[in-house]
Amino acid sequence: MHAPVMDNSIDTKNWARADLLGLEHLSADEITAILDAAQQLKERTGGCAEKIDLLQGTTVANLFFENSTRTRTSFSLAARRLGADVIDFSASGSSLSKGETFIDTAKNIEAMNVNTVVMRHRTPGTPQLLAQNIGCSVINAGDGAHEHPTQGLLDIMTIREHREKIEGLTVALVGDISHSRTARSNIWGLKKLGAHVIVCGPSTLVSRRWEELGVEVAYSLDAILPRCDVLNLLRIQFERQITRPFPSVREYALLYAMTGERMARAKEDILIMAPGPINRGTEVTPEVADGPHSVILHQVTNGLAIRMAVLYLTHEAAR
Amino acid sequence: MSSLLITDGRVIDPSQDMDRVTNLLIENGKISAFDIAIEDASTNDSVTHINAGGKIVAPGLVDMHAYLGEPGGEDDETIHTGTRAALSGGFTSIACAPNTNPPIDTQGTVQFVKQQAVDANHCHVYPIACVSKNRRGEELSEMGTLVDAGAVAFSDACSPISNPELMRRALEYLLMFDKPLLSHPEVRELSDDGVMHEGLVSTTLALPGMPAEAEAVMTGRDILLAESTGGRIHLMHISTAGSIELIRRAKARGVRLTAEVSPQHFSLTDEALRSFDSNKKINPPLRGQMHLEACIAGLKDGTLDVIASDHQPQAVEKKMQELDRAPFGVIALETALSVVVTKLIRPGHLDWLTALEKMTIRPARVLGIPKGTLQIGVDADVTIIDPDANWTVEPDAFFSKSSNSPYLGETLFGRATTVIVSGIIKFERNS
Incomplete structure (x- = not known):
């Protein structure tokens, strides 16, 4: 089952960071370095199905202060595919509920000789704070609505697999932009690689301020639909909204759900993506989610490849 | 002697x-x-x-906005350490805020604060007492007896007086004692759960924003109530262009009100939050460049009467938390004068006479205390x-018990x- 390990089998040039905190501060070359490494890893492991022992003898700690099933599972599996040991730490039932600060918790875990901490937290900036306070590699697995760099990367990897080049594509992020870390990481990554990015959703969830960063702001999905090469349908983050930003789910679906009827007005080769979990019927109807333009499950597989690449590259840079 | x-x-x-x-x-x-x-x-x-x-x-500097910890917040500051910090910053008189635990809303607490200041034997301390009992914004504190005990002004500190009826009553009642009401203008419904100024930076960082209007809307209400009652209102730590314009217009038509700005708001912007440093988290929040410039313009044309430190010490373990959990506030007594020199006087925005006026006689007059002057006999x-002294701000060099300064490492x-x-x-x- 093991793929053969070769010296320098994965290209690490253009990457020198021990941490991955977000995509905002990465260069196009750095983003491409991760995408290329992920592609190589995917090919050498039969589509991320086999092991490649690049991180044997190392330990990856999943430090999840916020609930997550798929991202944590994906990171765990990616680490195991690379031969690393994995420990899972979740906030419930831990000393966090006893008043310990999250930095103390992380320092305790670091003292167990962990090489990499994968962290999710409800508050923006906590991975930065952690990276300043501990010595091991820190990978941001989502900090509030700020960044989710591996999600942005796996989305871009999926587009690149289907379109080869990101430059010149029109990509629309649809839905709850304000509360979406996926949106922010996609915006930074896609813009650096030369895509035209549109953020589209209800005006209470899409700030006009994005225009100052060269992002197109649109409120009507129907108006932008014919121009889009890719639609990334973001989940409505009911749990992060303080006051309800739109009158009803029904009205939202009428305005923004990707339906078969809307598909008929889209480009013939449009890609439909969703970071999941999806609210079927709210953001996308089943016929579209399961239809021929949907690459939603490709995204999941590519998530493994991206996370393997990030774990490997940050570890190599930290050595 | x-x-x-x-x-x-x-x-x-x-x-x-x-x-x-x-x-x-x-x-x-x-x-x-x-x-x-x-x-x-x-x-x-x-x-x-x-x-x-x-x-x-210069006359000994007067600060009308400092939190000294005691009683109840001794892990942040004590009256002993806070007044020592004041001296180090050049202040000889400070008015201390009542957001203590218990709050300064009884004669006993006022007397305790005064006694602690006498025991510390550093500088003059003037207690500010609560407008409402327990700072709850529900019923008036016993203002007359608090004045008897030595309260020089009334404020619910960082808790805005949301109920306009209570604000009106307080302004009317204080007319009997000729004491100022120090208001923190903020519409909580607009800024609740906020961490920083709402703008491009907060949008990018995905941190909950506190819009400028949260301050300006309440400033407008306070001005109207001051106008109708004739009461003495003083607006604390004003930070937005909108509020400053409202104050400017109110003064032009003769409304009796005064306003202050903190050194933080004319020297730093919301860009500082990009570091996710909780020592940049204050309320009102650091605003955008346009608001910073409006603060400087307000100081120049006299719309903003007073520069007040807004000293808010917080123990290091409180600030070493996630940005949304870390409390608001920074220490400022030991940097206020230097920030005025560095950011207002040296760039030529204010001359020494005008800058010192806002740190001596103006706050003394708002508080009605015989300070901030070198008149013969005082x-x-x-x-x-x-x-010309230049110094680098180091965390270990503060006399304050806390070190939560937003200027660490700056010269x-x-x-x-x-x-x-x-x-x-x-x-x-x-x-």
């Missing part, structure tokens, strides 16, 4: 519109005379001579300032070198 003769300093006293190089004599703890020649004063052996050549001799509170100019309270040298720094 020995006499002090301060020679060759540039004496700047905005209360007398004085700015000239001269000698200043202090006798029996009072300002005694100007223009005394050394020979004339030196006939008496007990005169201590202070050479202030190249330095500025208590000799004097601060000697080296305008600032201008520093107090000698601080005299009632004729006694309380603080000296070798430059």
Whole structure:
């Protein structure tokens, strides 16, 4: 089952960071370095199905202060595919509920000789704070609505697999932009690689301020639909909204759900993506989610490849 | 008590519109005379001579907005450490905020604060008492008895008085005692759960925003109530262009109100939050560049009367938390003067006379205390300032019990070198 390990089998040039905190501060070359490494890893492991022992003898700690099933599972599996040991730490039932600060918790875990901490937290900036306070590699697995760099990367990897080049594509992020870390990481990554990015959703969830960063702001999905090469349908983050930003789910679906009827007005080769979990019927109807333009499950597989690449590259840079 | 003769300093006293190089004599703890020649004063052996050549001799600085921890917040600050920090920053009189635990809303608490200040024996401390019982914004505190105990002003500190009816009653009731009401203008419904100023930076960082209108809307309400009642309102730590314009217009039509700005708001912007540093988290939040410029314009044209430190010490373990959990506030007593020198005087926004006016006689007049002046006969509170001293802000060098400064690592100019309270040298720094 093991793929053969070769010296320098994965290209690490253009990457020198021990941490991955977000995509905002990465260069196009750095983003491409991760995408290329992920592609190589995917090919050498039969589509991320086999092991490649690049991180044997190392330990990856999943430090999840916020609930997550798929991202944590994906990171765990990616680490195991690379031969690393994995420990899972979740906030419930831990000393966090006893008043310990999250930095103390992380320092305790670091003292167990962990090489990499994968962290999710409800508050923006906590991975930065952690990276300043501990010595091991820190990978941001989502900090509030700020960044989710591996999600942005796996989305871009999926587009690149289907379109080869990101430059010149029109990509629309649809839905709850304000509360979406996926949106922010996609915006930074896609813009650096030369895509035209549109953020589209209800005006209470899409700030006009994005225009100052060269992002197109649109409120009507129907108006932008014919121009889009890719639609990334973001989940409505009911749990992060303080006051309800739109009158009803029904009205939202009428305005923004990707339906078969809307598909008929889209480009013939449009890609439909969703970071999941999806609210079927709210953001996308089943016929579209399961239809021929949907690459939603490709995204999941590519998530493994991206996370393997990030774990490997940050570890190599930290050595 | 020995006499002090301060020679060759540039004496700047905005209360007398004085700015000239001269000698200043202090006798029996009072300002005694100007223009005394050394020979004339030196006939008496007990005169201590202070050479202030190249330095500025100012009235002891007055701060009307500092939180001193006690009672209840002794892990952040005590009256002993806070007043020592004040001296180090050049302040000889401070009014302390009532957001303590218990809050300063009884005679006993006012007397406790005053006694702690006497025991500390550093600088003058004037308690500010609560507008409402327990700072809950529901019923008025016993203002008359609090005035008797020594309260100089009333405020619910960082808790805005949301109920306009209570605000109106408080302004009306305080007319009997001629005491000012210090308001923190904020519409909580607009800014609740906010961490920083709402703008492009908050959008990018995905941190909950506190919009500028949260301050300006409440400023508008406060102005209207001050106008209709004739009460004395003072708006604390104003930070937005919108509020400043409302205050400017109100003053132009004769409304009796005063307003202050903190050094943080004319020196830092929301860009500072990109570091996710909780020492940049304050309320009102650091705003955008346009608001910073409006603060400077407001200082220049007199719309903003007072510069007040808004000193809010927070123990390090409280600030070492996630940005949304970390409390608001920064220490500022030890940096306020230097930030004024570095960001207002050196760039030419304000001259020394105007800047010092906003840190001496103006806050003293708002509080109704006989301070912030070098008039002959008053208590000799004097601060000697080296305008060219430059120093780097280090976390270990504070006299405050806390070190949550937003200026850590920055180099600032201008520093107090000698601080005299009632004729006694309380603080000296070798430059």
